[in-house]
Amino acid sequence: MPDDDPRFADAVRAGGGExxxxxERTRGLVWLSYGDAQDLVDVLDxxxxxxWVQLPYAGVDAFSHVLAGYADRPLPLWTSAxxxxxxxxxxxxxxxTLALLRLIPMRVRATSWPTGEKxxxxxxxxxxxxxxxxxxxxxxxxxxxxxxxxxxxxRRSPGDLAGAELTVTSDRLAEVLPxxxxxxxxxxxxxxxxxxxxxxxxxxxxxxxxLINIARGGLVDTEALTAALAAGEIAGAGVxxxxxxxxxxxxxxxxxxxxIITPHSADTPAMIAPLLAERIRxxxxxxxxxxxxxxxxxxxxxx
Numbered sequence: 001m002p003d004d005d006p007r008f009a010d011a012v013r014a015g016g017g018e019x020x021x022x023x024e025r026t027r028g029l030v031w032l033s034y035g036d037a038q039d040l041v042d043v044l045d046x047x048x049x050x051x052w053v054q055l056p057y058a059g060v061d062a063f064s065h066v067l068a069g070y071a072d073r074p075l076p077l078w079t080s081a082x083x084x085x086x087x088x089x090x091x092x093x094x095x096x097t098l099a100l101l102r103l104i105p106m107r108v109r110a111t112s113w114p115t116g117e118k119x120x121x122x123x124x125x126x127x128x129x130x131x132x133x134x135x136x137x138x139x140x141x142x143x144x145x146x147x148x149x150x151x152x153x154x155r156r157s158p159g160d161l162a163g164a165e166l167t168v169t170s171d172r173l174a175e176v177l178p179x180x181x182x183x184x185x186x187x188x189x190x191x192x193x194x195x196x197x198x199x200x201x202x203x204x205x206x207x208x209x210x211l212i213n214i215a216r217g218g219l220v221d222t223e224a225l226t227a228a229l230a231a232g233e234i235a236g237a238g239v240x241x242x243x244x245x246x247x248x249x250x251x252x253x254x255x256x257x258x259x260i261i262t263p264h265s266a267d268t269p270a271m272i273a274p275l276l277a278e279r280i281r282x283x284x285x286x287x288x289x290x291x292x293x294x295x296x297x298x299x300x301x302x303x
Contacts, residue, residue: 015284096238
């Protein structure tokens with residue numbers, strides 16, 4: 001557990017576990033390193049008795065090659081923080097949405113009081129399309145409820161999501177995109193979802209629609225997004241994640257007046273520390289007790 005925050009060690013103890021150096025007795029591993037995933041491989045190779053690994057991220061794409069190596073093994077069981085960070089990330093998605101609809105990027109750049117017609121759009125009653133049906137989508141739907149929006153959810157597997165007026169599978173994305181005023185990307189990043197939003201999808205959107213990405217940068221084709229904004233195919237974009245990341249200095253998106261770029265800050269360390277600590281406590285308790293883990297990773301699906 002290479003992290004100095006005492007809340008994580010306290011969480012292990014609160015779940016009934018104990019903190020101990022790695023040894024042949026080690027059965028559970030709480031992995032808090034955000035560095036080279038190869039270090040995790042080395043630890044697992046040296047300690048084959050480990051039965052459970054808790055990862056620190058909500059998404060596990062940073063560990064994809066590690067997980068691939070265990071796809072045909074029953075152990076260890078992998079859990080992530082998916083769902084644990086939903087509240088701050090959904091809040092950030094709503095913040096970006098409201099800011100873009102109210103033309104805040106243009107307002108903060110202004111150096112004089114504008115004259116003439118006033119512009120801006122209310123969120124009330126709009127059509128919001130959420131791509132992804134995990135914890136972020138659930139929390140965002142809850143936050144959107146007072147605005148009376150019409151929510152459509154696109155998800156990988158069939159099944160309705162509470163609070164959505166319409167839930168469709170991902171093969172119907174092109175069908176629902178043209179009706180959306182706001183498109184929020186909240187899907188897991190896998191080989192199958194890489195560049196899920198590209199030139200055809202952006203062209204299918206309303207010219208008055210905005211795109212929000214608070215998931216992973218690789219879900220959106222950055223060049224296609226840049227071109228769509230320049231051509232006026234969409235009205236704006238709010239991105240907390242980019243591809244590449246960090247977005248290089250001088251990239252055209254930095255100078256696009258209808259874009260808000262935040263530096264992967266939807267869930268800061270200060271925000272997520274207590275949430276991750278609670279996830280650790282729950283899963284230590286599950287490991288030592290009834291096995292009802294939270295955030296179990298589907299190794300084959302990649303999330």
